[in-house]
Structure formats: C-alpha cells, structure tokens
Amino acid sequence: MEWKPNRHSHLTIHQQIVNWIKQRIQSGEWPIHTKLPTQRKLAEAMGVNRSTIVNAIEELVADGILSTRVGDGTYVSNNSWNVLIKDIHPDWEKHISSSIYEPNFQTIQLINEYEQRENIIRLGTGELSPDLLPTAVLQRSLQNVPLTARDIGYSEPKGSRQLRHALSRYATKRGIHATPDSIMIVSGALQALQLISLGLLEPGSTVFQEAPSYLNSVRPFQSAGMRIVSLDKENRDNRLPDQIISMKGKKQSLFYTVPTLHNPTGSIMSLDERRELLQICAYQQIPIIEDDVYHGLAFGKTPPSLKSLDSDGQVLYIGSMSKTLSPGLRIGWVIGPEPVIDRLADIKMQTDYGSSAFSQQIARHWLESGLYEEHIDQLREQLKRRADFVEEILQLRYNSIATWNKPAGGFYIWLRLHEPLVNKALFLKLLKQNVLINPGYIYDAKDFYHIRLSYAYASFEQLETGLNILYEAIAEGTS
Structure with a gap:
C-alpha cells in the first residue's frame, strides 16, 4: 500500500483516511466482506498515529460502511454500497422535509x-366550469386590446398603471376610495396572502381567522412560521372580542376574513358584525385582511365591504378575477395604505418581477369597456x-x-x-x-x-x- 495522506491538503488527515477507505470500496478494490489490514499495519503504512486510524474506522462503522467482529478485525459491511450511494448523491428527502414551506395535507x-x-x-x-368562462368573448376582445412594446415588457413594481387606474374607478363603485398608488396587482389572491405573510409579520405572529377557514387548506401563514388561531363566532359563552383579547399575545397580529360569501361556508357577515369586527380590531390595533373575491357573485344585496367602512387604514383589501373571469389570467389586487403597498410590491419584484403583462392588459380592457360587469x-x-x-x-x-x-x-x-x-x-x-x-x-x-x-x-x-x-x-x- 503506497498511499499516504497529504499533510498540505485543506482536508484533515482523519478525513483523508475516511475518504480513501470509501474510495477503495466504491472502486471495487475492497468488495463486501473484505477484511481490512490491521489498525497497526494501516498506521505504519500511512505514517500516522494508530489513534487516527481507530477514529476513522469508528466513524465508518457508525455510518454502516464497515463492521467489526470481536477478536477477528474489521470488514466491509454488507450494506456499505447502499450507504455509499446515499453518501454520493444529495439527500433530497432531508432537504424536502426540513424546508420552510409546509406540505399540503x-x-x-x-x-x-x-x-x-x-x-x-x-x-x-x-373553480368555474369551462362552460361559464367567456372564452369566445375573451378571444374576440383580444383584437381590441392595444399593445405596445412597453405594454408587454416588465410592468411597474405595483403593476400596470393603466390597470390600477381602472381598478381605482371600479373600487369607487363599491365605496372604496383608493388611488392607483395604493393598489398593487398580484398573481391571484393567494399570492397576496403569501406576500403579506413575508412582508408584514414577524415570525410567531398570530393570524386570527373564523372557523372553518380556507386558510387551513392553503397554509401561506403557517409556512411563514405564524400562529393560526381559529375563532368560533357561534360561541355565546366566549364572544369574539373576548377570544381575541385572550389569545392575542405579545407579538404582531392580524385578522383574516372572507365577510362576503365566506369560503367554505358561503355565509355573509351582517353589517353589525362588520362594524363590530372593525371596532374590536381597531381597539386591539390588529390589521384586517378582507378577502373579497366572491362579492360580485352574490344573488342579492350585500352589506358594504369592510374596506369601504374603514376610516383608519386598518384593512388590506384583496380582490381577484380568478373566481369570475378566468383563473388562468392570474390577476388579483391588493388595496391598502401606500407604505404597505410599497413594501409588498418590493417583495413581489424579488419573487416574480411582476404579473403577466398580457393578462394585465386584458383585465384593463374588460374593466374599461364594461365587458367585465356585463x-x-x-x-x-x-x-x-x-x-x-x-x-x-x-x-x-x-x-x-x-x-x-x-x-x-x-x-x-x-x-x-x-x-x-x-x-x-x-x-x-x-x-x-x-x-x-x-x-x-x-x-x-x-x-x-x-x-x-x-x-x-x-x-x-x-x-x-x-x-x-x-x-x-x-x-x-x-x-
């Protein structure tokens, strides 16, 4: 045996010996059941202390590559090849299981x-049935969507300014007064929730929700390390304000709600309930996320949105065309205080550099032409x-x-x-x-x-x- 460790290598002598033994096994020079030279012989041949050999062998035994037989020396283990194959390739399962994002149920x-x-x-x-999507009208309308080179390039951090102007006018019809600078375009409502979880809350924050909740089926806040607290509105012995106060904790909090056509129950929060929720959260300084993606689909008149009742800038309002026009367009929006929208837009630019320019132009045309409301x-x-x-x-x-x-x-x-x-x-x-x-x-x-x-x-x-x-x-x- 002519090999000796390189004393000028960046690797330790111990690690070089471990690697050398592995290479002998991987190359087939030492097949399964091969008996290794004695520790004394290996130490003399490599010019190292016997204790260095002992430590290297103990590590390989612990890893399952080598095995020892009392009074009979050290052998290449039956399982050595499988262990070494795992050692060569990345342990993707470990990467997956230890990653930040929570897997779906x-x-x-x-x-x-x-x-x-x-x-x-x-x-x-x-999701809407393909039969309910206005495919033919969408196709015809494409001929009336003016596109310039600038229109199909990267949009502003907050999204197409033309679309944000159109959304500002559209929101006004619901009593929501928002300038284009307080609106951001997102790739669907779920992305809005993900951006909020990343940009507005510290780890361990509390996210209040009504039970049952859509949030439990998508988990953007759970993956960001937030504490999810479900509140029971029907609990007469423990009213909503009392539940919030007792569970708020010392870290940041927010309240997620779908007040109009709640997902999954389909219920509609009354005007009195909306006012009470605003009052409770204002007193506790808890921002509210109003997920309002279904409001246009109510069969009758509904109470005004929480955002239209908000006089203190405490509500972040989320809208979307995914439930109404086309899930494939991936166009939604967030309305809120400008500093918040600026923060979310900065994070969005770090993640996808803006929503689809084509989709934004189609959405703008449908809003401005009246096709959307029709x-x-x-x-x-x-x-x-x-x-x-x-x-x-x-x-x-x-x-x-x-x-x-x-x-x-x-x-x-x-x-x-x-x-x-x-x-x-x-x-x-x-x-x-x-x-x-x-x-x-x-x-x-x-x-x-x-x-x-x-x-x-x-x-x-x-x-x-x-x-x-x-x-x-x-x-x-x-x-």
Whole structure:
C-alpha cells in the first residue's frame, strides 16, 4: 500500500483516511466482506498515529460502511454500497422535509391531482366550469386590446398603471376610495396572502381567522412560521372580542376574513358584525385582511365591504378575477395604505418581477369597456340556476341525513351531515367512484360533519350523478 495522506491538503488527515477507505470500496478494490489490514499495519503504512486510524474506522462503522467482529478485525459491511450511494448523491428527502414551506395535507394533494382528470366529477372544486368562462368573448376582445412594446415588457413594481387606474374607478363603485398608488396587482389572491405573510409579520405572529377557514387548506401563514388561531363566532359563552383579547399575545397580529360569501361556508357577515369586527380590531390595533373575491357573485344585496367602512387604514383589501373571469389570467389586487403597498410590491419584484403583462392588459380592457360587469351579471344568473338545481336535489334526497343553508351566491353549499361520517375513508371511497369532494376536515381538522359542495364546475348531469353517488355512500355509512 503506497498511499499516504497529504499533510498540505485543506482536508484533515482523519478525513483523508475516511475518504480513501470509501474510495477503495466504491472502486471495487475492497468488495463486501473484505477484511481490512490491521489498525497497526494501516498506521505504519500511512505514517500516522494508530489513534487516527481507530477514529476513522469508528466513524465508518457508525455510518454502516464497515463492521467489526470481536477478536477477528474489521470488514466491509454488507450494506456499505447502499450507504455509499446515499453518501454520493444529495439527500433530497432531508432537504424536502426540513424546508420552510409546509406540505399540503394528503387529502388536498389528492384533490389537486384528481381535479385534472377528465373522468372525475368535481363536487367541491373552487373553480368555474369551462362552460361559464367567456372564452369566445375573451378571444374576440383580444383584437381590441392595444399593445405596445412597453405594454408587454416588465410592468411597474405595483403593476400596470393603466390597470390600477381602472381598478381605482371600479373600487369607487363599491365605496372604496383608493388611488392607483395604493393598489398593487398580484398573481391571484393567494399570492397576496403569501406576500403579506413575508412582508408584514414577524415570525410567531398570530393570524386570527373564523372557523372553518380556507386558510387551513392553503397554509401561506403557517409556512411563514405564524400562529393560526381559529375563532368560533357561534360561541355565546366566549364572544369574539373576548377570544381575541385572550389569545392575542405579545407579538404582531392580524385578522383574516372572507365577510362576503365566506369560503367554505358561503355565509355573509351582517353589517353589525362588520362594524363590530372593525371596532374590536381597531381597539386591539390588529390589521384586517378582507378577502373579497366572491362579492360580485352574490344573488342579492350585500352589506358594504369592510374596506369601504374603514376610516383608519386598518384593512388590506384583496380582490381577484380568478373566481369570475378566468383563473388562468392570474390577476388579483391588493388595496391598502401606500407604505404597505410599497413594501409588498418590493417583495413581489424579488419573487416574480411582476404579473403577466398580457393578462394585465386584458383585465384593463374588460374593466374599461364594461365587458367585465356585463359578464358578472350573466355569470351570477347562471350560478343561481345551478344553485337552485343542486338545492332541489338536496331537498329530494338529503333532508333526512343533512342540513344546509340556502346559497346566497358564489360557488358553495356547506352541507352538514347528521352524523360524523366525513372522514378520509369516505373521501377515498368516493374517489374510487370518480367523485371528488372537499371534506370539512381540510378547513377545520376536527370537522367530520361537513362537505363543501360546489355547483360552479360540474355539469348539470354530473351534479345529479355525483350527488346520487354521494348520497348512497353516506347512506351505507349510516346503515
């Protein structure tokens, strides 16, 4: 054996010896079960202390590359090749498991996977049916969208100024007075939440939400290290103000809410409730995130938005076209105090350098031409027909096993079974029958009673078939 460690190397003598033994095994010179030279012989041949050899061998034994037999020396381990292969390649599993961003729950991962399959009946999806998207009108309108080289380049940090002017005028119709400088374009409402979690809160901050909550199914704040606190509005013994005060803590806080057509319940917060929430949060100095992506889809008149009632700049308002015009456009917006919008825009530029320029120009044209509001009026009528159709089926078949509220708009009916049958087993059982539901436990881990039914995506025929299959699965569970 002619090899000796290089005493001028940046590696320690110990590490060089460990690497040399590994190389002998990897190259096949020392196959499995090979007996190594004695520690004394190795030390003499390498010109090192025996203790250095002992330490190197102990490390390789601990790693499973070598094994020792009492009174019989040291051998190459049976498992040495597998261990060395792992040692060569990056441990991606370790990288994944220790990363910052929280993985989705398995049920949500399955929902995301199976929603893409054409044979699946989607009874819970938060997306418009292709039949409800104004594809033909969108295509025709492209001919009327003026594009210059500047229009299709990188936009300003806050997004297209033309679109922000159009959104400023649009917001005014809802009583929200916002200058273009206090508006930022985002790639959908979810990106707005991610930017807020990164730019406005310290680790360990408290994010209040109403239970159940859409936030539990997407987890942007959880991944940023925030403490999520679900509040029970129906708890008469512990009112909302008392819950907030007792759970606020010493770190920063904010309150996330969907006051109009709440996701997943479809409920609408009353005007008195909105005023009380503003008052509570103002007193506790808690900013509010108002997620208002469904407001245009209400079947009747709704109370004014929280932002329109806000006189102190405490509300960050989120809007989007994903639930109304096209999820593929990826156009949403945030309205708030200018310093906050400046901060969020700076972070957005660090992450994606701006939302799609083409999408922004299309959105601007639809707002300025009146096409958007015309489409919303038609969409609302179509959703109302679908809601009535689903409720008729529920009245015929589900009265004995569940309760629900008449839908007030949007996409969803929050169906409550009489028994806690909405578990993973039911979800998987339906999946085998090509029916996909959104179970209540993805919005509240303890909820095994509810299903978020959506009438917005599946066809009328699929809705009837899917609801019949769901009924039979529930009936089998109760028998």
